[in-house]
Amino acid sequence: MENTSYIAMSRQAALRRSMDIVANNIANANTPAFKAERMVFQEYLAKPTKDEKLSFVEDVGTARDLSSGPLTTTGNDFDIALSDEGYFVVDSPLGERYTRHGRFQLDANGQLVTGSGYPVQGQAGPINIPEDGGRISIAGDGTVSNDDGILGKLQVVTFEDEQKLRKAANGLFIADPDMNPQQVAQPSMMQGMIEESNVQAVLELTRMMDINRAHESVAKLIQREDDRIKDMIDKLGRAPQG
Secondary structure, three states: OOHHHHHHHHHHHHHHHHHHHHHHHHHOOOOOOOOOEEEEEEEEEEEEEOOEEEEEEEEEEEEEOOOOOOEEEOOOOOEEEEOOOOEEEEEEOOEEEEEOOOEOEEOOOOEEEOOOOOEEEEOOEEOEOOOOOOOOEEOOOOEEEEOOEEEEEEOEEEOOOHHHOEEOOOOOEEOOHHHOOEEOOOOOEEEOEEEOOOOOHHHHHHHHHHHHHHHHHHHHHHHHHHHHHHHHHHHHHHOOOO
């Protein structure tokens, strides 16, 4: 008799986690280069008795929507959007990190860095830009130059399975040691542009309403099952003894 409630509660727990993911997507609808996420579920079968099978809902993780977000013109020379595959390489205090958030700037030493101050890596190391070299140009392949010549080339890498990248703060990702980043042979970049979030706010709001309706439906099922058990106990209590 308790099996119905257990199954329903497993569904409720999965719906709560789905709601958390959807709410996070909506909160990041305006975060540059943010990738929408989805819960991944599977059926979990239990056999409490030899002849009985119970089907539970089990979430096994999240999956990112790796499609590119729309590109927005900013006019800032140090804003760089990746219009195709790949990630910029960043040297953080905790090791290499990867990002598609290309809103860069110069630090006090003229080094190209992220908004958090982490050096952006070129193919030969950090990229230093002198103050008096004229206008900065960043070509589609990532070549950085000024009026005096080429200053470096931005490093862009990709991975065999991007879903394995782990999220860190400020739009950065962490790769496990066995992931082996591969250089993108022909990266495609746009200077003076930023990749926006690929979250579709209207779609996420629709999903939120669907989850709410599903949660209410499961709650009613649990309540009906609870009432049925109480009614059964009450009838057993009034049954004649002896």
